[in-house]
Every structure is written in structure tokens, then in C-alpha cells.
Amino acid sequence: MKGRLAIPTIALAATLAVPAIAQADTRISIMADACNGCHGTDAASPGSMPGFSNKKADAIKKALMEYKAGTKEATIMNRIVKAYSDADLAAMANYFAAKNAK
Amino acid sequence: MTKLTRRTFNGLLGTAGLVSAFGISGCANGPAGPHVVVVGGGFGGATAAKYIRRRDPNMRVTLIESSKVFHTCPFSNAVLAGFKDMAYITKSYDRLASAHGVNVVNDTVVAIDPAKKTVTTKGGATFTYDRCIVSPGIDFKWGALPGYDQAASEIMPHAWKAGAQTALLRKQLEAMPDGGVFVISSPGNPYRCPPGPYERAGLVAWYFKQKKPKSKILILDSKDAFAKQKLFMEGWDKAYGEMIEWVPANKNGKVLKVDAKGMVVETDFDKHKASVANVIPPQQAGAIAFAAGLTDDSGFCPIDPVTFESTRQKGIHVIGDACIAGAMPKSGYSASSQGKVAAAAVIDLLNGRKPVAPSFINTCYSLIAPDYGISVAAVYEVADGKIAGVKGSGGVSPAGANYQFRKKEADFAEGWYASVSQDCWG
Numbered sequence: 001m002k003g004r005l006a007i008p009t010i011a012l013a014a015t016l017a018v019p020a021i022a023q024a025d026t027r028i029s030i031m032a033d034a035c036n037g038c039h040g041t042d043a044a045s046p047g048s049m050p051g052f053s054n055k056k057a058d059a060i061k062k063a064l065m066e067y068k069a070g071t072k073e074a075t076i077m078n079r080i081v082k083a084y085s086d087a088d089l090a091a092m093a094n095y096f097a098a099k100n101a102k
Numbered sequence: 103m104t105k106l107t108r109r110t111f112n113g114l115l116g117t118a119g120l121v122s123a124f125g126i127s128g129c130a131n132g133p134a135g136p137h138v139v140v141v142g143g144g145f146g147g148a149t150a151a152k153y154i155r156r157r158d159p160n161m162r163v164t165l166i167e168s169s170k171v172f173h174t175c176p177f178s179n180a181v182l183a184g185f186k187d188m189a190y191i192t193k194s195y196d197r198l199a200s201a202h203g204v205n206v207v208n209d210t211v212v213a214i215d216p217a218k219k220t221v222t223t224k225g226g227a228t229f230t231y232d233r234c235i236v237s238p239g240i241d242f243k244w245g246a247l248p249g250y251d252q253a254a255s256e257i258m259p260h261a262w263k264a265g266a267q268t269a270l271l272r273k274q275l276e277a278m279p280d281g282g283v284f285v286i287s288s289p290g291n292p293y294r295c296p297p298g299p300y301e302r303a304g305l306v307a308w309y310f311k312q313k314k315p316k317s318k319i320l321i322l323d324s325k326d327a328f329a330k331q332k333l334f335m336e337g338w339d340k341a342y343g344e345m346i347e348w349v350p351a352n353k354n355g356k357v358l359k360v361d362a363k364g365m366v367v368e369t370d371f372d373k374h375k376a377s378v379a380n381v382i383p384p385q386q387a388g389a390i391a392f393a394a395g396l397t398d399d400s401g402f403c404p405i406d407p408v409t410f411e412s413t414r415q416k417g418i419h420v421i422g423d424a425c426i427a428g429a430m431p432k433s434g435y436s437a438s439s440q441g442k443v444a445a446a447a448v449i450d451l452l453n454g455r456k457p458v459a460p461s462f463i464n465t466c467y468s469l470i471a472p473d474y475g476i477s478v479a480a481v482y483e484v485a486d487g488k489i490a491g492v493k494g495s496g497g498v499s500p501a502g503a504n505y506q507f508r509k510k511e512a513d514f515a516e517g518w519y520a521s522v523s524q525d526c527w528g
Contacts (some may be wrong), residue, residue, distance in 0.1 A: 026446060027458040033153065033442045034463040034481075037435050040521045041528070047520025048513050075499070075511050076479050080463065083481030083495035 031084070032092040042099045057097035064089045132203065135160035136232035136452040139221050141211045141390060143167030143195060145174075145434035146422030147237035148526040149441030150448075155202045158449045164229055165198060166221065168210040172527070173264035175295055176434050177519055182261065182272050183305035185472050191264055193527040201528075214394040216415040233448045235410075236396065236403075237422045237437065238388025239263070240294050243401070246384045247287075247360060254362035258379040262294060274378045275306060280314035282377030285367050287357040290324035292402070293385045294423050294432045297329040297468045297478070302380070304334065304470040307342040317377075321348045322369060323355040329431075330468060330476055330498050337470035337508075357381070387424035394418065402426045407484045409447035409457050410440060419444045428489030430482055436464045438526050459484060467515035475512030 036042065038049050045051030052060055066072035067081040068089070081089065135158065140151045143165050151165040172193040180186035198204040209223040214234060221229045242260065244251045250258070259271040275284065284306060288299040303319050310317040327350070328334075338346045349355030349369075359368040360381055367374045367381070386392075386401030396403040396412050403420040405412055407428060410419040421444050422437030430436045439462040447457040462482040469475050480496030482489050499511060 023455075023458050026450070027461075029157075030443060030446050030458065031461040034439050034461060036442075036525045037438050037463065037522045038465050038518050041525050045517065045521055046524045046528070047517040049517030049521050075507065075514060076465065076477050079479050079495060079497050080465070080481060081495075083492035 028088065028091045028095050031088060032095045035092070043096050044100075052096065053100045055097070057093045060093035060096055061090050064093060133160050133162050135162060137162045137164065137230065138233050138235060138448055138452075139163075139229050139231040140165045140235045140237065141214070141221065142237040142239060142388065142422075143169075143172055143198075143206070144237060144239050144422060144437065145522070145526050146239075146437030146441045147235065148172070148193075148195075148198060149438040150235045150237065150421060150445045151198055151204045152202050152526070153442045153445035154449060155204060157445060159203070161449065161452075162205070163203075164205040164207060164231075165195070166207045166209055166211050166223060166229070167195065168208070169265075170208055171195070173268065174434065174519075174523070175262070175264045175298065176522070178261065178264040178268045179298070179302045179305045180469065180472070181264075181268050182275060182302065183309040183472075184272070184276075188269065191268075193523060195527065197528050211390050212393065214390065214415075214418060216394070216417055219417060231417075232452055233417055233419065235419045235421060235441075235444055235448065236391060236394065236412075236424065237420070237441065238390045238424050240385040240423045240432070241388050243384045243386050247357065247381070249360040249362060250381055250383050254360060255381070255383075257362040258360060258365075258367075258376075258381045260382050261380060262298075262382050262385075271378070271380060275309065278314065278317065278377045281316040282314065282318075283375070284310075284317065284319045285374055285376035285379045286319065286321045287360070287367060287379070287381045287383075288321055288323045288325065288328070289382050289384050290351075290356075292432060293382070296431050296433075297334070297466065299323075299382055300328055300330070300334045301468040301470075303346050303348075304338055304341070304468075304474075307338065307345045308471045310345065311342060317345070319346045320374060320376075321346065321355075322357050322367060322374065323348060323350050324357065326350045326352050330478055332501055333476040333499055334468070334470065336501060337474055337476065341471050341474060385423075387420075391420065391424050396420055396424075398426075400426065407487065407489045408460055409451065410444040411447075411451075419448060428482070429480075429491050430462060430464055430489055431466070433464055433466050434526075435466060435522060436462070438522060439463050441526075462489065465518065467511065467518050469512055469515055470508075471512075473512050474508045475510075475515045476508070477511055477514070 044053040067077040140147045174191045195206045199206045209225040213222040259267045261267040261271040403425045405425045412418045421440040423432040443460040450457045465479045467477045476499045478498045481492045
């Protein structure tokens with residue numbers, strides 16, 4: 001943050017207020033984009049890995065929560081999904097569904 | 103007085119950066135935002151270039167890569183074993199340019215000046231950047247293993263950068279008589295793709311089992327343990343019986359010297375005569391990382407774990423195998439995941455925003471046979487200033503799983519490869 005001290009107070013207040021929401025979105029988008037390596041960009045898998053670009057947010061959420069609970073058969077998702085909070089999983093499901101609704 | 107149209111105005115100005123200052127960005131002449139130069143078009147660099155453009159279409163991105171096409175190390179062991187061809191592991195840069203608007207330049211970067219913010223190429227071009235992302239992969243420490251230099255690698259291939267070396271090693275394996283000994287020298291940590299040497303052993307064993315079943319594979323290791331060890335050993339035993347022998351460092355496995363002309367690999371007490379020798383030498387960050395002053399005594403590049411900005415040179419970010427990324431292994435998937443984080447951080451920094459806490463994944467499949475796959479996966483975060491695995495998650499495939507499970511993971515290995523290739527270059 002050094003070197004930013006010259007920014008006038010009003011401008012600083014404005015930049016802090018708006019990006020609060022943007023920062024939360026950025027955090028979730030970074031988290032979700034990491035999934036694309038296995039599932040394809042925006043989860044549109046080109047090969048044998050399951051994609052979910054045609055799924056609604058609720059369906060994605062349901063699958064993720066079942067992997068986390070261990071009630072859905074898995075080879076690798078059960079190991080990965082445990083790293084995320086329920087809230088982050090839900091936010092990622094919304095992110096993917098919104099991307100593909102466009 | 104001549105009236106300037108927007109088009110001629112832009113043409114006259116000639117500098118897209120200036121255009122945005124006049125408030126007419128987003129015009130037909132392309133983006134007008136800050137310029138990011140990405141050095142190196144492997145998993146890390148290609149992903150960073152694509153994801154900057156995806157996240158912020160206003161950004162201008164130039165990707166400079168010395169090869170016209172990229173050969174991936176993932177699945178190069180399948181090329182060695184003969185069940186995939188070179189075309190399968192060859193990636194084009196066409197879509198980064200056509201679909202994502204990346205300016206792809208086929209040249210080699212020889213210098214980066216962090217004060218002037220310029221990148222200079224072998225071809226004599228100079229590019230000015232607002233931020234630079236360096237993703238040079240690895241180079242070999244020629245001579246660190248006595249007897250092993252570039253000339254020796256034409257006789258005992260490393261095949262640890264895919265392409266011509268992969269083709270050379272495949273040719274040698276095909277020419278090897280039945281009953282021959284294939285020696286793999288596996289390096290000490292850290293190195294690119296920790297499970298790679300062991301996947302190679304298994305897949306070459308698969309090839310030998312069909313074409314030259316009396317042959318042997320000897321892995322001489324500079325380590326006492328390796329990635330997914332239990333799973334590899336379980337698989338080797340099941341699929342190939344005694345064909346593969348692994349000698350750890352503490353049982354005299356560390357290769358200390360090679361004699362390429364004599365086809366001899368030496369450890370402390372033994373000399374092993376090889377029919378075909380694959381020497382994977384000690385590694386360091388790619389040459390440009392040294393030229394740009396980005397490396398420390400380890401030969402790799404220290405970085406800020408949130409932004410991947412070099413701790414040595416301001417305005418230059420280092421991703422992939424060349425950087426020191428805490429608990430993340432040096433893998434293609436790691437590099438790509440880091441590329442996405444660096445892309446977001448660079449955009450935030452260029453827009454005067456504070457970069458957010460990042461999240462990464464590494465997922466890595468290894469094949470023991472075309473229908474026998476195993477995996478390791480982990481999610482990473484920054485904790486106490488270091489990249490660390492998220493507790494309570496990640497890990498390797500279960501031991502003792504049945505054929506269906508291993509087959510499924512082998513199918514997913516191919517699906518993983520299709521996806522990660524598309525995500526980086528597609």
C-alpha cells in the first residue's frame with residue numbers, strides 16, 4: 001500500500017466502497033476458474049470428463065453437496081470438494097450457471 | 103480543415119494506449135487498455151494470456167513464445183509407449199490469437215528491463231509492458247551431473263521437454279532388442295512433474311510386455327521416496343510383475359556420473375550398462391528467469407504468493423515450473439491454475455485494486471497402463487504468507503481399488519487432458 005498515500009480521501013472512500021462487492025465476485029471467479037482445468041473453460045468439457053455447462057445452479061449445488069457428504073459416487077471429486085465451504089460451493093455453482101446462461 | 107474520422111484519428115495516433123486517454127476505447131481498432139507481455143506459451147503462459155483477455159477485454163496481451171507449436175509433457179509418456187502419437191500432444195497457438203485476441207509473437211525473449219518495462223527478443227523487437235508475466239518452464243543444469251551435457255542428451259535422452267527428445271527416446275525404445283535394460287535416472291527434488299519418471303516406467307513396461315517381454319526397467323533414484331509411490335508399486339506389481347526395479351538413493355540408487363558413449367550410468371558402487379538410458383537431469387528455471395534477475399540461489403524464482411509478482415523485480419510476475427510456489431508441485435495443471443490467479447492479480451493491480459486472496463487446484467493423473475489410472479488432487483490457498491494445501495482435502499486415489507475404478511480414472515486422465523488442453527490453448 002506504500003505509494004498510494006497521495007490518493008485523496010474522497011477518491012479512496014469511493015474505490016473502497018464499490019470494489020467490496022467486486023472483490024467477493026473476483027474471489028469466487030478465481031476459485032471457480034480453477035475447476036476449468038478438468039472440466040473445460042466454463043465447464044464445457046470437450047472430452048470424457050463430466051461437464052456441467054448445461055446445468056442449472058441448483059443441480060450443480062446438489063451434486064457438489066452430495067460429493068461433500070460422500071453420498072455421490074466419486075473417484076476424485078470427493079477429495080477436492082472438501083476444501084470448500086458450503087457457501088463457496090453454492091457461489092461457484094451460481095457463477096457457472098450464470099456464465100453459461102449468457 | 104480536414105475532418106478526422108475516429109478510424110484515421112486512431113491510425114494517426116498509432117498508440118492504442120493514448121487512444122484510451124481520449125475516452126474512445128472499445129473502438130473497432132481493438133482494446134485500448136494496459137499492455138501485458140507474457141513470456142512463454144506453455145500451460146502457465148498460455149492460460150495467463152487467455153484469462154487476462156477473458157476477464158478484461160480492454161487489456162492488450164502479447165504472448166511471446168519461441169516454438170511455433172507446443173508439445174506437452176503430459177501424455178508424452180503415452181507417445182513413448184506408442185499408444186498416442188506426436189500430433190496428440192501438439193498444441194497450436196491459433197485460437198489464442200483468433201478466439202481470444204492475444205497477439206502471439208513467435209520469437210525468443212533475451213532480456214527484460216524492469217526499469218524501462220521493456221522486453222527484448224532475439225529477433226530484435228522491443229515490447230513495452232505495463233506488467234510482465236514470465237512463464238519459462240525449466241532448463242537443465244548441464245554438467246551438474248558429471249558426463250551429462252547437451253551432447254550426451256542426444257545419446258541418453260532426457261525427454262523432459264516434450265518434442266524432438268520424446269521422438270528420439272521412442273525411436274531408441276523401438277530399436278532396443280528384447281531382453282535389453284532400460285535405465286531411468288530420476289532426479290532429486292525439486293523437478294518438473296514429480297510422478298513423471300514413474301509413469302514413464304509403467305507405460306514403457308506396458309510396451310515391453312507386448313513387444314519385448316524379456317526386457318527390464320531399472321529406475322535409479324536420487325530420492326528415497328516418490329509421488330503416489332504406494333499406488334505405482336501396487337500397479338507395477340499387478341501389471342508387470344518383476345519387470346520394473348526401483349532403487350532408492352539409500353540403496354545406492356543415486357546416479358553420480360554418466361558415460362554416454364559407453365552407455366554406462368554410475369552410482370556410488372555400481373556401474374549399470376544400459377541398452378537405452380533416459381537421464382532426467384537436475385533442473386532450474388528457464389534461461390530468461392536468470393537473464394532477468396528473477397532467480398535466487400535455488401535456481402528458481404521467489405514470488406509473492408498472492409500476485410506471483412517477483413520479490414526480486416517489480417512489475418514482473420513469474421508462474422509455473424520456474425517459480426517457487428510453496429506446496430504446489432511443478433505440474434502443467436499447477437502452472438495453469440497459477441496463470442489464472444496471476445491474470446486476475448495483474449488486472450487488479452493495473453486497475454488500482456487490491457488483489458484478492460487466491461485459490462488454486464492441482465489435479466494430476468498418472469497411467470500405469472492405458473486402462474489403469476491413478477490420481478492426486480489438492481486445493482491450495484495462501485496461509486501465513488505461503489501457498490499451502492487446504493487442510494482436510496485432497497490426496498491420492500485409494501489403494502487396492504478394483505479394475506473398474508482404475509479404468510475409470512484412466513478414462514478421466516484422457517478427459518483431463520482434453521479439458522486442460524482446451525482450457526490453456528483452446
